[in-house]
Amino acid sequence: MADQKFNSIQEIGFTGLINRFDAKLSHQRDDVVCGIGDDSSVVSAADNQLFCTTSEIFLEGVHFDLTYTPFHHLGYKIVTAAVSDIYAMNAEPQQVLVDIAVPNKYSVQMMEQLYHGIEAASKDYNVQVTGGDSTASQQILAISVTATGLVDKGRVVYRSGAKKGDVICVTGDLGGALAGLRILLREKKSWKDSGEQHFQPDLEKYEYVVQRQLVPKARFDIVQAFKKADILPSSMIDITQGIVNELQFLGNQSQVGMEIYSPAVPIAYETRNVADEMQEDVDKYAFYGGEDFEMAFTLAEEQVEKLKTEFEDFSVIGKIASKDKKLTINTGEDKSIEIDIFK
Amino acid sequence: MADQKFNSIQEIGFTGLINRFDAKLSHQRDDVVCGIGDDSSVVSAADNQLFCTTSEIFLEGVHFDLTYTPFHHLGYKIVTAAVSDIYAMNAEPQQVLVDIAVPNKYSVQMMEQLYHGIEAASKDYNVQVTGGDSTASQQILAISVTATGLVDKGRVVYRSGAKKGDVICVTGDLGGALAGLRILLREKKSWKDSGEQHFQPDLEKYEYVVQRQLVPKARFDIVQAFKKADILPSSMIDITQGIVNELQFLGNQSQVGMEIYSPAVPIAYETRNVADEMQEDVDKYAFYGGEDFEMAFTLAEEQVEKLKTEFEDFSVIGKIASKDKKLTINTGEDKSIEIDIFK
Numbered sequence: 001m002a003d004q005k006f007n008s009i010q011e012i013g014f015t016g017l018i019n020r021f022d023a024k025l026s027h028q029r030d031d032v033v034c035g036i037g038d039d040s041s042v043v044s045a046a047d048n049q050l051f052c053t054t055s056e057i058f059l060e061g062v063h064f065d066l067t068y069t070p071f072h073h074l075g076y077k078i079v080t081a082a083v084s085d086i087y088a089m090n091a092e093p094q095q096v097l098v099d100i101a102v103p104n105k106y107s108v109q110m111m112e113q114l115y116h117g118i119e120a121a122s123k124d125y126n127v128q129v130t131g132g133d134s135t136a137s138q139q140i141l142a143i144s145v146t147a148t149g150l151v152d153k154g155r156v157v158y159r160s161g162a163k164k165g166d167v168i169c170v171t172g173d174l175g176g177a178l179a180g181l182r183i184l185l186r187e188k189k190s191w192k193d194s195g196e197q198h199f200q201p202d203l204e205k206y207e208y209v210v211q212r213q214l215v216p217k218a219r220f221d222i223v224q225a226f227k228k229a230d231i232l233p234s235s236m237i238d239i240t241q242g243i244v245n246e247l248q249f250l251g252n253q254s255q256v257g258m259e260i261y262s263p264a265v266p267i268a269y270e271t272r273n274v275a276d277e278m279q280e281d282v283d284k285y286a287f288y289g290g291e292d293f294e295m296a297f298t299l300a301e302e303q304v305e306k307l308k309t310e311f312e313d314f315s316v317i318g319k320i321a322s323k324d325k326k327l328t329i330n331t332g333e334d335k336s337i338e339i340d341i342f343k
Numbered sequence: 344m345a346d347q348k349f350n351s352i353q354e355i356g357f358t359g360l361i362n363r364f365d366a367k368l369s370h371q372r373d374d375v376v377c378g379i380g381d382d383s384s385v386v387s388a389a390d391n392q393l394f395c396t397t398s399e400i401f402l403e404g405v406h407f408d409l410t411y412t413p414f415h416h417l418g419y420k421i422v423t424a425a426v427s428d429i430y431a432m433n434a435e436p437q438q439v440l441v442d443i444a445v446p447n448k449y450s451v452q453m454m455e456q457l458y459h460g461i462e463a464a465s466k467d468y469n470v471q472v473t474g475g476d477s478t479a480s481q482q483i484l485a486i487s488v489t490a491t492g493l494v495d496k497g498r499v500v501y502r503s504g505a506k507k508g509d510v511i512c513v514t515g516d517l518g519g520a521l522a523g524l525r526i527l528l529r530e531k532k533s534w535k536d537s538g539e540q541h542f543q544p545d546l547e548k549y550e551y552v553v554q555r556q557l558v559p560k561a562r563f564d565i566v567q568a569f570k571k572a573d574i575l576p577s578s579m580i581d582i583t584q585g586i587v588n589e590l591q592f593l594g595n596q597s598q599v600g601m602e603i604y605s606p607a608v609p610i611a612y613e614t615r616n617v618a619d620e621m622q623e624d625v626d627k628y629a630f631y632g633g634e635d636f637e638m639a640f641t642l643a644e645e646q647v648e649k650l651k652t653e654f655e656d657f658s659v660i661g662k663i664a665s666k667d668k669k670l671t672i673n674t675g676e677d678k679s680i681e682i683d684i685f686k
Binding site: 032034041043051057059094102107108 | 480
């Protein structure tokens with residue numbers, strides 16, 4: 001049936017797998033402006049507009065854990081994840097389609113909670129839920145979310161536009177979602193170890209980071225600010241796999257190297273507290289922590305002040321460097337770490 | 344966390360679940376022309392064009408069985424399923440996005456086979472693969488496919504347009520995919536019973552029906568024929584859950600009753616042979632068998648001859664009746680079966 005060789009996907013990684021397919025998929029259409037490789041696909045619509053589409057799949061046990069995730073939070077979060085990719089193209093999301101595959105162990109009421117979260121997010125992001133397939137599943141809840149949006153041709157922002165001299169910026173603060181996950185996993189372990197059926201963890205002092213994990217918000221405000229300030233970032237990506245990974249994607253697509261100055265990477269006080277409590281390095285949270293749903297973008301240096309007149313919640317963390325295709329992290333202690341930007 | 348009530352989804356069914364959500368989802372946008380309830384969503388694009396989007400999820404063990412499904416056939420079939428929904432709007436598909444969640448037991452080579460099938464289908468349907476998320480899965484292969492397409496405003500066809508007096512038509516023949524499934528399941532059982540590791544079933548005499556199950560084709564030809572003949576069907580739906588189910592959807596959305604004449608329902612010789620061999624009623628294959636990916640549509644009676652000048656592979660199987668909201672199946676033996684068209 002299939003080839004007799006067996007190379008595990010771990011050997012090449014999931015990004016490697018996608019790159020491999022992208023190289024093999026040869027069938028192209030003239031109206032497709034951007035295919036695999038950015039936050040969403042881009043197809044030309046009439047009247048100088050572009051249509052962006054993105055889709056993601058979420059599996060119980062891999063992408064979410066229902067032990068500590070309320071269904072309505074899950075519903076909100078999957079919509080956030082989908083529209084975040086549309087915002088990352090500097091586009092306005094219009095619709096989401098949600099497919100769910102549900103095992104018997106979950107009730108209609110639980111699915112209603114999920115939809116309450118989806119509905120709440122659809123209001124916050126002004127998108128309409130326009131499709132929904134639902135089907136049976138044998139063991140796990142599986143959800144797929146598609147979002148589409150529109151952007152004027154002149155205002156679309158790809159991962160590929162970063163230029164030497166541009167500054168690298170991020171919105172908000174990083175690592176909070178991972179800090180929240182650490183707390184939730186610790187509480188889950190306590191609950192399992194306690195052997196009790198009901199367990200009410202005291203999460204009050206961790207509220208900020210737990211919220212960052214359970215109900216992250218997509219940064220539509222930065223997209224609005226770009227419009228108001230009449231600024232176009234040279235490249236943009238949403239931060240879902242940690243800033244280091246995202247900058248590698250940007251650097252790779254833009255064919256540039258980068259330097260970041262680690263003390264400039266914004267980290268919340270609450271995130272630092274969790275790292276201290278866990279006796280872990282908070283920089284690792286900020287650099288590699290996933291699911292923050294903040295935005296990373298590059299900008300001509302002279303536009304930083306202009307953006308600041310409309311929007312304050314961002315930090316300049318580095319600069320686009322020469323074409324040596326390295327991501328250099330300056331720690332501020334006379335040390336620097338060099339990471340290859342993969343092809 | 345969730346409501347304390349537990350109603351199983353079986354009690355209301357998956358269509359019931361979607362209807363329930365549709366009723367609850369209140370957030371709407373002006374540019375969304377058609378949300379949940381048709382084959383795809385419809386959003387206005389500029390210049391009198393409409394943008395259609397559809398998404399589906401497929402799980403191993405529920406929607407496909409890798410014991411007898413080669414990966415490249417699976418790849419082809421999921422694309423067929425997605426574009427079929429776009430054709431069912433009388434639209435032209437442009438792109439597909441494929442997300443896969445892969446457990447360790449499957450190799451890179453197997454996923455390449457899957458993508459070969461996706462690529463083959465993308466050529467046949469002239470769509471570009473523009474997105475692909477890939478991620479880990481713990482036990483089963485899960486795939487989600489999104490397709491988008493474009494249609495002129497004046498040529499979009501919904502499920503809701505069927506009018507009294509229209510004839511009901513179907514393309515091709517029905518029940519073949521289920522007949523193929525019956526054969527494959529029988530061979531799978533023989534293989535398991537045999538206790539052998541390798542088993543080469545002799546499927547030659549069942550080639551037609553097995554192909555119908557494993558590599559169904561979406562009916563883009565009928566959409567092309569409508570255009571050439573300058574005909575607009577009053578309603579249309581692709582046949583994925585059996586013609587009886589699909590006509591219930593059409594009847595419900597159009598708020599009409601229907602009569603079909605069962606001897607007119609097209610059934611292939613090879614499908615009849617399988618039903619005979621299995622000692623089963625072939626009408627059940629044709630009425631309730633899923634995954635044929637044929638098209639059901641309604642048409643003003645006088646347009647039937649006009650369509651025939653461009654396209655021959657369709658049958659008139661019945662008529663739209665009064666508003667009593669029944670689907671009446673005349674068996675041709677002085678018997679008729681009445682099925683309520685659910686709300």
